[in-house]
Amino acid sequence: MQLTNILEYLEKTAPEVPDKVAYASEEYSVTFSEVYRNSRAIGSFLAARGYYREPVVVFMYKQPATVVSFYGVVYAGCAYVPIDEEMPKHRIELIFENLKPRAVICDERTKPMVEAFEFGFDGEVFTYAEMVKTEPDDEALAHIRSEQIDVDPIYMVFTSGSTGVPKGVAACHRSVIDYIENLTDVLGITRDTVFGNQTPLYFDACLKELYSTIKYGATTWLIPHNLFMFPIKLVEFLNEHKINTLCWVVSALTMISAFKTFDKVKPLYLHTIAFGSEVFPIKQFNLWKDTLPEAKFINLYGPTEGTGMCCFYRADRRFEEDEVIPIGGPFHNTEILLLKDDNTLAAQGEEGELCIRGTSVTLGYYNNPEKTAECFVQNPLNTHYPEIIYRTGDIAKRNERGELIFVSRKDYQIKHMGHRIELGEIEAVVNRFDEIKICCCIFDDEKKKIVLYYVGEIDKPALVTRMKEKLPRYMLPNVTEKLEQMPFTANGKIDRTGLKKSYIAGRK
Amino acid sequence: MDELLEILEELHPEVDFNTCTRLVDDKIIDSFDIVTIITEVNNTFDVAIPAEEIIPENFNSAQALYALIERLEEEG
Numbered sequence: 001m002q003l004t005n006i007l008e009y010l011e012k013t014a015p016e017v018p019d020k021v022a023y024a025s026e027e028y029s030v031t032f033s034e035v036y037r038n039s040r041a042i043g044s045f046l047a048a049r050g051y052y053r054e055p056v057v058v059f060m061y062k063q064p065a066t067v068v069s070f071y072g073v074v075y076a077g078c079a080y081v082p083i084d085e086e087m088p089k090h091r092i093e094l095i096f097e098n099l100k101p102r103a104v105i106c107d108e109r110t111k112p113m114v115e116a117f118e119f120g121f122d123g124e125v126f127t128y129a130e131m132v133k134t135e136p137d138d139e140a141l142a143h144i145r146s147e148q149i150d151v152d153p154i155y156m157v158f159t160s161g162s163t164g165v166p167k168g169v170a171a172c173h174r175s176v177i178d179y180i181e182n183l184t185d186v187l188g189i190t191r192d193t194v195f196g197n198q199t200p201l202y203f204d205a206c207l208k209e210l211y212s213t214i215k216y217g218a219t220t221w222l223i224p225h226n227l228f229m230f231p232i233k234l235v236e237f238l239n240e241h242k243i244n245t246l247c248w249v250v251s252a253l254t255m256i257s258a259f260k261t262f263d264k265v266k267p268l269y270l271h272t273i274a275f276g277s278e279v280f281p282i283k284q285f286n287l288w289k290d291t292l293p294e295a296k297f298i299n300l301y302g303p304t305e306g307t308g309m310c311c312f313y314r315a316d317r318r319f320e321e322d323e324v325i326p327i328g329g330p331f332h333n334t335e336i337l338l339l340k341d342d343n344t345l346a347a348q349g350e351e352g353e354l355c356i357r358g359t360s361v362t363l364g365y366y367n368n369p370e371k372t373a374e375c376f377v378q379n380p381l382n383t384h385y386p387e388i389i390y391r392t393g394d395i396a397k398r399n400e401r402g403e404l405i406f407v408s409r410k411d412y413q414i415k416h417m418g419h420r421i422e423l424g425e426i427e428a429v430v431n432r433f434d435e436i437k438i439c440c441c442i443f444d445d446e447k448k449k450i451v452l453y454y455v456g457e458i459d460k461p462a463l464v465t466r467m468k469e470k471l472p473r474y475m476l477p478n479v480t481e482k483l484e485q486m487p488f489t490a491n492g493k494i495d496r497t498g499l500k501k502s503y504i505a506g507r508k
Numbered sequence: 509m510d511e512l513l514e515i516l517e518e519l520h521p522e523v524d525f526n527t528c529t530r531l532v533d534d535k536i537i538d539s540f541d542i543v544t545i546i547t548e549v550n551n552t553f554d555v556a557i558p559a560e561e562i563i564p565e566n567f568n569s570a571q572a573l574y575a576l577i578e579r580l581e582e583e584g
Contacts (some may be wrong), residue, residue, distance in 0.1 A: 038575065160547050229532065229539045229567075254541055259546070261559040417540050449544075464522040480521060 006173050009075055009180075009214040010036055017191070017217040023064035023210075025222045029062040032217065035071065040136035042072025045126070046103070047140045052077050055156055055366070057096075057104040058082040059114060062222055065128050066201050067210055069105050070155070072131070077144040079170065081155040082202040085110055090429075090470045093119045094165055095158050098367050105131065113348075150174035156366045157204050159304050160421050160475070162412065164428030168366035171204070175307040178359040180211045182331035186312050187245065187272055187298065193218035194269070196243035198228065198252050199418070204308045208247040208274070228252055231261040244269045247300070247416025251448075257287040266291055276300035276309060277418040279406070282319045289318055289370040301327035301406065304420070305375070305390045306356045306498040310334050311404060326403040327396070334358035336404060337389065338396060343380035346397065351407055354396040355379075357389045414443045416450060419474040423450070426477065429470045430454065433463075438486045441477065442500045444507075451503055452477035455486050509574050514572055515548045529569040542567060549573075555580040 001007075010032075018033035030038070046056065056073045058080050060066040066082070073080035081099060083092055102123040104114055114125050150173040158166040183189075189212045197220050199205035209220040221241050226233045234256060237243075245252075253275055256262075273288065273295055280299070289297065297316070302309035313328025330336045338345060338352030346352030357379060364372035379387045395407040410421040423441040430439045435458035442451050454463065460480050466477055487495040519541050523531075531537045537545075544555050547568070555567045555577055557566075566576045 108572070226532070226564075228541045229537075230562055230564065232562065251539070251543075255543065259557070259559040259562060264559055441558075460521040462522075464520065468522070478519065478540070478544070 002010045003177055004173060005148055006154055006176050007071060010071060013214055014221060020217060021219050022213055023067050025063050026224055030068060035068050036067045037073035038132045039075055039131045040141060041134045042069060043075025043141055044074035044137040045134040046078060047144060051103055055079050055081045055099045055101050055103045057081045057083055059104050059110050060107045061085050061109055061358060069128060074154050075141055077148055079155055081156045084200060084202045086311050087472055088470055091472060096121060098168055122485045134287050149433050153363055157304060159290055160425045162422040162424030164425050167368055167371055169304045169362050170364060170366045171307050171362040175360055175362055176207060176211060178333055179307045180215055183208060183213050184215060187274060191217045191247050194243045195220040196238055197222050198248040204304045207308050228255060231259050232265055233254045235261060235265045235267055239268045242269045245272040247274040250275050250280045251417045252283060254284040257284045262291045270295055272296045274298045274300050278415045280325055282321050282323060286318050299325050299327060303392050305362050307360045307362055310356050310360050324405055326405050328403050334360050338479045348398045351395050351397045354394045355389045361388060361390045417474055421475050426475055433466055440494045440496060442496055444504060449478040451479045453481050453483050453499055455483050511552050512574050513568060515545060520543060525570040532564040532568050549577060553577050555584060
């Protein structure tokens with residue numbers, strides 16, 4: 001029968017490889033039978049308390065049990081919302097305001113943090129340890145399953161919003177199944193795959209490892225975040241655990257190649273390297289390619305709203321320094337439309353907004369019909385029946401071979417260390433401080449620095465300390481500059497272009 | 509040392525680099541900062557920090573990092 005629930009991957013695989021390690025960290029690991037048993041225990045626990053068809057927050061540090069909790073929430077017929085201990089409280093508060101969750105799953109370390117939330121969360125707080133003591137209730141779980149269909153949401157992940165309020169992208173079984181089927185086909189995932197996970201569990205990026213692992217009976221190592229600062233230790237970790245497949249953001253890969261790490265130590269088992277979220281500097285890409293000439297390199301492209309990735313390109317050769325690695329073409333069962341300003345299709349070589357059509361388009365932003373309506377829109381090429389496409393805001397074009405090339409953004413969204421950031425969100429947060437008169441964020445594309453200019457009665461150290469309380473780590477400006485007054489253009493807008501020019505001239 | 513402190517304070521004006529000895533352990537600096545520091549040190553002091561020296565012990569304090577730079581300058 002047709003696959004309609006993401007948990008069917010686990011139910012097929014667990015009996016085949018019960019004692020194999022599914023997810024591992026430096027501290028401990030869980031086998032497939034443990035994942036199966038414990039996620040059903042969590043599902044039963046939630047079901048017995050009446051949680052159904054609603055968001056359940058998973059607030060745990062990055063560890064194998066976090067993944068088990070995700071599946072547990074789905075077993076209960078609910079949608080999981082991953083929150084991270086490193087998220088500032090203010091951001092968590094905004095997310096809770098949007099979701100109005102009734103329950104949070106914690107571990108021993110995060111439980112006191114939830115209890116200390118100043119905004120006063122009055123729902124129930126459960127710990128993973130107490131939940132897994134529940135005996136799985138087969139009958140209750142079977143009943144829930146019989147009522148589930150493949151357009152029911154399984155998660156909400158929050159992404160940067162330009163007004164200062166993060167947006168929760170909701171995705172359903174069908175989109176994730178479509179994604180995993182096609183992604184694993186392109187990457188060539190098998191039971192022998194050993195993933196080294198880099199991306200945080202609170203973004204869609206980790207879907208690649210988590211769901212591919214239960215589909216194939218592969219293994220995923222959760223790599224300690226700290227190692228991504230220390231290239232030799234990182235490569236040694238890959239070798240120690242015989243990791244052969246990576247799906248990393250580009251900055252994590254270049255951290256290794258840029259410091260001549262390969263002269264000292266080489267990855268011994270790697271054969272598949274997927275990368276994305278940023279443009280790969282060609283010099284660094286070629287270093288990887290030369291070090292691992294037999295390995296498969298695949299460029300992935302896609303927004304959270306398109307269930308992770310929607311395009312891929314097999315980078316099977318060296319590139320010249322002036323070339324750009326294409327984002328290629330869509331996965332099977334997805335179509336990419338390049339729409340010009342007049343909503344007609346761009347011809348080859350012409351630029352257009354990259355729009356996604358297909359099952360990979362997610363359900364929209366949770367509890368946010370206004371923002372959803374802005375970019376989940378009727379396909380303008382189809383006037384005959386309802387058909388939603390997602391407008392990414394990315395400008396792209398097709399080269400002479402028909403391959404898609406990323407050109408730029410339509411707005412002030414940037415990619416920084418693999419994270420998607422709205423510069424407007426940083427500005428909105430800073431502008432809310434009483435001492436601030438006005439501020440403006442620019443991005444130095446070449447040096448990859450977020451630069452904040454501000455006018456106000458606060459010195460730099462104090463402002464940075466305040467920002468740390470409100471913004472996630474990866475959104476903190478890398479350079480903060482106080483100005484006597486903000487430059488304006490003739491028609492009264494902040495002169496962003498001028499600021500950027502003078503910043504770049506100043507650093508040279 | 510002043511030049512090094514300038515580089516570090518540019519990145520994190522809110523941190524007292526004269527006293528802090530747990531920059532890595534307390535997650536005050538991240539991988540972006542490390543990449544920036546290595547690049548800036550290379551520009552300012554003309555020393556390339558090799559991969560085998562990119563370890564927590566060398567980045568936990570301004571003093572440790574300065575000692576590394578001096579050692580690399582002597583070896584250079």
